[in-house]
Amino acid sequence: MLETPKANGQDFTGSVRLIHAVGMHARPAVKLTKLAKKFKAHISIRAADAVEWINAKSVAKVMALRAARDSIIEIKASGEDAEAAVAALVDLVETDFPDSG
Amino acid sequence: MNDTVGIVIVSHSKDIAKGTADMVRQMVGxxxxxxxxxxxxxxxxxxxxxxxxxxxxxxxxxxxVAVLVDLGGAETNSEMAVEMLPPDRRDLVVVCNAPIVEGAVMAATEAAGGSSLEQVRAVAEELSAG
Structure with missing residues (x-):
């Protein structure tokens, strides 16, 4: 983890390096989206330096992110479970999208 | 109970239909x-x-249930199948206007989160909109 989740106004933010061998392709995108959907918070992600934030709960948009290996993924969330959401998503990317039921 | 929208894949080819279902199970769960x-x-x-x-x-x-189809007859036959369902089921089945493989994976991803049939359809059809 490059940064621990921190509150920025009402948003919690985090960033993490994408170590997956082929970047943010289909399977990681599905896993990230499924995890994001478990939280009530509004969650956005972007490849570092990208202008636009995208909805982390939209699998089509996450797949279209096309983030390459070693790029930095930024995550921000707002809402009641935002802090836990950022921590969980950072952990997912950091642990290279492990398989879990 | 945590019900999720079901997914049906209808292709002209059994191999494509089975392969698409395998992809959904492996990628989404x-x-x-x-x-x-x-x-x-x-x-x-x-x-x-x-x-x-x-x-x-x-x-x-x-x-x-969200139905994903490939070409021509798959769509018309799926619509006919929906028409032939009992009335209480008919209104709970949609045939999505989406590419079969991509649509199935995205629809299932949305369904896994507990989304409604309309939300699942919208996500599958997002691919056709752009």
């Missing part, structure tokens, strides 16, 4: 019911209304 059918009863390329009805019933969920 087993929490979403997935059924598939492809080919006619003689084992040739084609689609068959009775087999589609069976697949819809196999994937049945109280939240409904």
């Amino acid at each position: 087993s929490e979403v019911r997935v059924a598939f059918c492809g080919g006619n009863p003689d084992g040739q390329l084609g689609t068959n209304v009775a087999l589609i009805i069976d697949a819809i019933n196999d994937a049945w969920s109280p939240k409904g």
Whole structure:
């Protein structure tokens, strides 16, 4: 983890390096989206330096992110479970999208 | 209970239908019911209304079923299969206007989160909109 989740106004933010061998392709995108959907918070992600934030709960948009290996993924969330959401998503990317039921 | 929208895959080819269902199960997981059918009863390329009805019933969920199809007859036969369902099920099945493989994976991903049939359809069809 490059940064621990921190509150920025009402948003919690985090960033993490994408170590997956082929970047943010289909399977990681599905896993990230499924995890994001478990939280009530509004969650956005972007490849570092990208202008636009995208909805982390939209699998089509996450797949279209096309983030390459070693790029930095930024995550921000707002809402009641935002802090836990950022921590969980950072952990997912950091642990290279492990398989879990 | 945490019901999720079921997914049905209808291709002219049984291999494509099965392969697409395998992709959904491996990429999204087993929490979403997935059924598939492809080919006619003689084992040739084609689609068959009775087999589609069976697949819809196999994937049945109280939240409904989203059907992903490939070409021409797969769509018309799927619509016919929906028409032939009992009235209480008919309104809970939608045929999505989406590419079969991508649509199935995205629909299942959305369904896994517990989304409604309309939300699942919208996500699958996002691919056609852009």
